Amino acid sequence: MNRVILLASRPHGKPSAKDFKFEDIEMPTAKAGEVLLKTVYVSVDPYLRGRMSDAKSYVAPFELNKPMNSALIAEVTASEHPDFEVGEFVTAGLDWKLFQTSDGHGLTKVDPSVSLTAYLGVLGMTGLTALMGLQEIGKPQEGETLVVSGAAGAVGSIVGQIGKIMGCKVIGIAGSDEKTMALKSKFGFDEAINYKSTDNMQEAIAAAAGDGVDIYFDNVGGDISDAVIFNMNKYGRIAICGAISSYNDTEASKGPRLQPYILKNSMLMQGFIVSNYAKKFPEGVKQLSEWLKAGKLQYAETIVEGFDQIPQAFMDLFEGKNEGKMVVKI
Amino acid sequence: MNRVILLASRPHGKPSAKDFKFEDIEMPTAKAGEVLLKTVYVSVDPYLRGRMSDAKSYVAPFELNKPMNSALIAEVTASEHPDFEVGEFVTAGLDWKLFQTSDGHGLTKVDPSVSLTAYLGVLGMTGLTALMGLQEIGKPQEGETLVVSGAAGAVGSIVGQIGKIMGCKVIGIAGSDEKTMALKSKFGFDEAINYKSTDNMQEAIAAAAGDGVDIYFDNVGGDISDAVIFNMNKYGRIAICGAISSYNDTEASKGPRLQPYILKNSMLMQGFIVSNYAKKFPEGVKQLSEWLKAGKLQYAETIVEGFDQIPQAFMDLFEGKNEGKMVVKI
Numbered sequence: 019m020n021r022v023i024l025l026a027s028r029p030h031g032k033p034s035a036k037d038f039k040f041e042d043i044e045m046p047t048a049k050a051g052e053v054l055l056k057t058v059y060v061s062v063d064p065y066l067r068g069r070m071s072d073a074k075s076y077v078a079p080f081e082l083n084k085p086m087n088s089a090l091i092a093e094v095t096a097s098e099h100p101d102f103e104v105g106e107f108v109t110a111g112l113d114w115k116l117f118q119t120s121d122g123h124g125l126t127k128v129d130p131s132v133s134l135t136a137y138l139g140v141l142g143m144t145g146l147t148a149l150m151g152l153q154e155i156g157k158p159q160e161g162e163t164l165v166v167s168g169a170a171g172a173v174g175s176i177v178g179q180i181g182k183i184m185g186c187k188v189i190g191i192a193g194s195d196e197k198t199m200a201l202k203s204k205f206g207f208d209e210a211i212n213y214k215s216t217d218n219m220q221e222a223i224a225a226a227a228g229d230g231v232d233i234y235f236d237n238v239g240g241d242i243s244d245a246v247i248f249n250m251n252k253y254g255r256i257a258i259c260g261a262i263s264s265y266n267d268t269e270a271s272k273g274p275r276l277q278p279y280i281l282k283n284s285m286l287m288q289g290f291i292v293s294n295y296a297k298k299f300p301e302g303v304k305q306l307s308e309w310l311k312a313g314k315l316q317y318a319e320t321i322v323e324g325f326d327q328i329p330q331a332f333m334d335l336f337e338g339k340n341e342g343k344m345v346v347k348i
Numbered sequence: 349m350n351r352v353i354l355l356a357s358r359p360h361g362k363p364s365a366k367d368f369k370f371e372d373i374e375m376p377t378a379k380a381g382e383v384l385l386k387t388v389y390v391s392v393d394p395y396l397r398g399r400m401s402d403a404k405s406y407v408a409p410f411e412l413n414k415p416m417n418s419a420l421i422a423e424v425t426a427s428e429h430p431d432f433e434v435g436e437f438v439t440a441g442l443d444w445k446l447f448q449t450s451d452g453h454g455l456t457k458v459d460p461s462v463s464l465t466a467y468l469g470v471l472g473m474t475g476l477t478a479l480m481g482l483q484e485i486g487k488p489q490e491g492e493t494l495v496v497s498g499a500a501g502a503v504g505s506i507v508g509q510i511g512k513i514m515g516c517k518v519i520g521i522a523g524s525d526e527k528t529m530a531l532k533s534k535f536g537f538d539e540a541i542n543y544k545s546t547d548n549m550q551e552a553i554a555a556a557a558g559d560g561v562d563i564y565f566d567n568v569g570g571d572i573s574d575a576v577i578f579n580m581n582k583y584g585r586i587a588i589c590g591a592i593s594s595y596n597d598t599e600a601s602k603g604p605r606l607q608p609y610i611l612k613n614s615m616l617m618q619g620f621i622v623s624n625y626a627k628k629f630p631e632g633v634k635q636l637s638e639w640l641k642a643g644k645l646q647y648a649e650t651i652v653e654g655f656d657q658i659p660q661a662f663m664d665l666f667e668g669k670n671e672g673k674m675v676v677k678i
Binding site: 259270 | 591602606611617621
């Protein structure tokens with residue numbers, strides 16, 4: 019039996035179960051030059067929300083009544099392709115299907131002796147996003163102060179650890195005491211602030227930073243970002259990686275105009291998507307692997323089981339139910 | 349007789365005449381190692397508004413009941429200093445006084461055979477601000493589209509001309525038909541938009557740009573900037589040079605949050621003050637002088653006469669009464 023998840027409707031605001039449609043489909047067979055892939059792990063990520071809308075964005079929107087897709091780990095279960103053998107594992111951006119065929123284009127083999135899910139996280143786009151944004155925009159200097167929002171998320175938890183490796187004081191912002199405890203005990207952040215139980219975020223950040231903020235790695239946007247930005251020092255850098263607080267907005271939300279403040283402090287704010295830095299991926303993966311092997315990078319995963327749970331796991335991202343990378347095991 | 353203008357009170361909102369105080373003071377004499385300077389031209393600039401407040405900013409605030417100061421051109425009328433002769437002209441940041449002494453520190457001699465006021469404008473901080481912001485942040489590429497707000501102002505009119513020299517399509521935004529005509533006929537802008545007579549700025553900019561905006565040199569902030577920014581292309585760059593629309597704000601104004609848009613388009617927004625690039629001033633002045641001599645840079649001046657008119661000339665900046673550099677001739 020094979021099964022697929024289609025985009026049934028474009029969400030208005032938060033995505034809900036009715037935006038997804040399950041269909042039982044035929045089991046494909048590998049033709050000459052093809053492999054048959056069995057999905058093993060599915061990555062669900064906040065940026066997929068953007069692709070569910072048809073507004074102009076950095077990646078093409080999903081089509082209605084067509085399969086959703088994201089980064090997967092799959093096992094080769096049949097091969098008519100000279101480069102792939104049955105039992106090998108690959109990663110690629112693939113459809114949300116139990117089984118699918120591929121001509122091999124875009125498939126990257128992964129080493130199952132390392133954790134397979136690491137290739138969806140710390141050694142995949144998640145780790146590269148953290149490294150590229152921090153390195154290319156944040157440009158951390160030893161002794162500087164780095165604030166990370168969405169710090170307990172997949173990207174945020176890696177950003178903070180890289181910040182520590184690079185000699186920064188690191189402050190994380192997250193939405194529960196469980197998360198802030200993990201930031202300090204598991205990921206080595208210097209300070210962690212639970213924004214849900216903090217009345218005055220601007221003062222809390224000022225107190226945690228002590229001497230202002232030099233770098234802000236922003237995964238969330240909105241009020242939390244305002245509170246960080248109003249604590250920034252001259253020549254501060256803001257890397258905008260995500261804006262999860264606004265992904266479900268139906269119109270542009272309003273906030274204080276930041277330009278006068280960016281002007282006064284000669285600050286830099288830059289948005290990015292990891293693919294902007296594709297040329298640097300090989301050295302990035304090498305660096306991340308070295309840190310991982312040296313025990314310098316811890317990563318958290320929230321693993322949900324079952325193909326039918328993919329939409330719910332995705333929706334749970336917007337409720338902050340994950341710690342670290344959200345992955346669905348099939 | 350000598351005379352000085354003091355900061356009488358810190359303005360709340362727009363500066364007004366009562367914030368300034370005139371005093372008749374003693375005529376100084378040059379002691380050994382000093383020169384006596386007679387003020388010839390005084391530069392008034394929007395950034396001085398920031399120095400009249402005591403809020404944290406990029407330059408130290410003026411002190412209450414102390415002289416205002418800005419860039420001046422002065423003539424040496426007595427010299428006890430080996431490096432200066434009577435009849436020479438100098439420029440420096442100096443007090444708003446008819447006469448003052450100096451030990452020579454910070455004085456730069458200027459060539460009176462070139463227009464003296466050019467040293468307050470196109471060959472001074474004004475020209476350098478235009479060049480540095482455009483070159484270091486805007487990074488124009490041939491064929492790109494540049495939008496300049498406050499385009500008929502001292503900095504803006506030079507930015508647009510440098511953009512043309514660098515091969516950009518240049519669109520200026522200004523506040524009167526007289527100004528927009530000057531942008532096209534005198535300064536060679538491709539398009540000019542009068543924001544006061546335009547209902548939908550976002551559509552007007554889209555139409556003028558044709559293929560989106562790559563670089564935005566922002567002198568004004570506020571609604572006008574929103575309209576430009578929502579027309580920007582992927583990898584767009586925003587150089588924030590000024591925010592004249594907000595200088596007299598008594599609290600932070602609100603506007604649409606820009607981060608989701610900056611993220612989607614991998615855009616860069618950076619604030620600057622010209623002194624960040626002080627190391628590049630010598631080559632910058634050389635470049636500007638070459639363009640000026642080659643007839644490639646036109647500049648506009650609004651020259652007001654009379655020492656007592658300095659405060660009014662400054663206040664008129666916020667009413668948009670100047671075309672190009674506002675200078676007071678003594």
